[in-house]
Each structure stands twice: as structure tokens, then as C-alpha cells.
Amino acid sequence: MVVRGFDELRERAAAARGKIVLFNVPFTTYGETVRYRGTGAVEAARAGAVASLIRSVTPYSQRTPHTGGMAYDSTVRRIPHAAITPEDADMIERMLGRRQRVVVRLVMTARTLPDVQSRNVIGELRGTEKPDEIVVMGGHIDSWDVGRGAMDDGGGVVAAWEAIRILKELGLRPRRTIRVVGWTNEENGLRGGNAYRDAHRAELDRHVLAIESDIMQLGVPGMGLTVDGTRYFWYHHTDADTVDKLDPRDVALCVAVMAVMAYVVADMEETLPRGGPAR
Numbered sequence: 001m002v003v004r005g006f007d008e009l010r011e012r013a014a015a016a017r018g019k020i021v022l023f024n025v026p027f028t029t030y031g032e033t034v035r036y037r038g039t040g041a042v043e044a045a046r047a048g049a050v051a052s053l054i055r056s057v058t059p060y061s062q063r064t065p066h067t068g069g070m071a072y073d074s075t076v077r078r079i080p081h082a083a084i085t086p087e088d089a090d091m092i093e094r095m096l097g098r099r100q101r102v103v104v105r106l107v108m109t110a111r112t113l114p115d116v117q118s119r120n121v122i123g124e125l126r127g128t129e130k131p132d133e134i135v136v137m138g139g140h141i142d143s144w145d146v147g148r149g150a151m152d153d154g155g156g157v158v159a160a161w162e163a164i165r166i167l168k169e170l171g172l173r174p175r176r177t178i179r180v181v182g183w184t185n186e187e188n189g190l191r192g193g194n195a196y197r198d199a200h201r202a203e204l205d206r207h208v209l210a211i212e213s214d215i216m217q218l219g220v221p222g223m224g225l226t227v228d229g230t231r232y233f234w235y236h237h238t239d240a241d242t243v244d245k246l247d248p249r250d251v252a253l254c255v256a257v258m259a260v261m262a263y264v265v266a267d268m269e270e271t272l273p274r275g276g277p278a279r
């Protein structure tokens with residue numbers, strides 16, 4: 001059974017019983033469309049489906065399926081949930097439109113393994129006058145099993161580390177410390193970021209700026225790079241997220257901007273105003 005969204009599934013819930021539900025929802029924005037990956041299995045199970053499929057969350061496809069996080073809910077049965085390519089999703093929809101019988105055989109090898117230890121990777125350019133005050137920036141060092149994670153988030157983490165490497169090479173040492181963190185396990189629930197926050201909670205008031213980081217939610221002033229993301233979701237979480245997709249000039253510009261942001265704030269006379277912790 002193919003539906004174009006949760007509303008249609010609710011309307012046609014009786015027809016979903018015992019079926020595989022395919023959410024063939026074209027990409028609008030990531031936030032809007034990723035809901036089908038996140039909670040599609042729960043909604044389909046609630047309607048009595050035996051499995052759910054989603055159209056990969058991407059505006060453009062070369063028949064590359066996209067992986068990503070999803071969640072179950074303790075109130076309904078855990079049914080298999082998989083992403084197929086937009087091309088295949090449309091084909092199935094056309095076949096059903098012609099009243100053809102569609103049989104899908106799911107062969108899925110994903111498993112959830114026990115937790116093991118992994119670490120954030122931290123490097124610093126120590127400040128000259130106020131080394132305990134910190135500008136933190138970084139990216140995540142984990143990636144999905146498909147592809148290489150070049151865009152998500154190799155480019156991000158390398159840009160941050162290049163930024164302090166360049167400052168060091170230029171002999172620029174600001175008053176405060178610039179700390180680059182390669183966050184571990186972002187994709188599977190922001191575990192590295194959360195662990196950093198918990199381990200450094202006592203000194204968060206001495207974090208004067210966070211660039212591209214999740215501790216911004218705790219009242220630490222934040223800055224980010226708004227890059228042209230048009231193509232990001234073409235490749236992200238797919239086998240095609242390889243380093244050839246990164247434009248060296250774009251990466252160099254990101255490095256320059258991050259280096260300037262970090263250096264200026266780390267070296268200012270004053271610190272930036274702080275907000276209260278967001279909830």
C-alpha cells in the first residue's frame with residue numbers, strides 16, 4: 001500500500017492491516033520529510049502494517065538509497081522499516097496504480113549491537129592570557145556505514161581542525177583557548193556531544209562561544225556557518241558521500257571563515273553576551 005503521508009495513512013488505516021506500507025513522500029525540506037524515516041515504522045505498525053518502507057529522504061536521486069536514524073515506540077510492535085530509492089518508490093506507486101500486485105521481499109541485515117567505548121577527539125590552541133576561557137568548535141567524526149561520510153561530516157570536522165592548524169601556522173595565538181572537538185557518535189543520538197556537555201558542565205560558563213556545536217542550547221553563545229546546502233542531501237547518508245563531492249574551494253572558504261570567527265572571539269577584549277539556557 002502506498003501513501004503520500006501520515007494523514008493519508010490514518011484515513012486509509014483499515015487497508016494497511018497485514019500490508020507493507022510505503023510512504024512515498026517527495027522531499028520538501030529535510031525537517032519535514034525526515035519524519036517519515038523517524039517515526040514511519042511506529043505509524044505503520046499502529047495501522048497494523050507488517051513492515052514499512054520510505055522513499056529516501058532526498059531531493060535528487062541517482063538510485064541511491066539513503067540510510068539514517070529511526071525510532072520505535074514501546075506502545076506498538078517493532079516492524080521492519082527500510083528506505084528505498086525515489087525511483088523505486090515511484091515505480092511501485094505506478095504499478096499499484098495499474099492494479100498490479102506488488103510483492104516486496106525484505107532482506108535486511110541491520111542490527112543493534114551492545115554499546116562499546118568510543119571517544120571524542122580534542123585538540124587545542126591554548127590561549128595566551130585566559131587559557132581557561134574557551135571557544136569550542138568542531139564536527140562529528142562518525143558516519144553511516146554507507147559511503148565515506150565525506151560531507152557528513154568529514155568536511156565539517158576537517159574544516160574546524162584546519163582552522164586551528166592555519167592559526168598555528170600563522171603564529172596567531174589568541175587570548176583565549178580555541179578547542180576543536182571531533183564529536184563521536186552523533187548519528188546515533190548525539191552521544192559524544194552529550195558526554196562532552198556532562199563532563200564539562202562545571203566549566204560551561206567559561207565556554208565563551210560554540211561554533212557548530214550542540215552545547216549552544218545551554219546558554220553558550222553560538223555561531224554557525226550557513227553554507228549552500230543545495231546538494232548536501234543529494235549525497236548524505238548514501239554510498240555516494242565520497243570526497244570527490246567536496247569542492248576544495250568551498251572547503252577552503254569554510255576553513256577561513258571558521259578560523260576568523262574563532263580567532264576574533266577568542267581574542268576580543270570582552271566576551272559575547274550570554275543567553276539563559278534554552279529548554
Ligand SMILES: [Zn+2]
Nearest residue numbers: 152187236237
Ligand atoms: Zn548524518
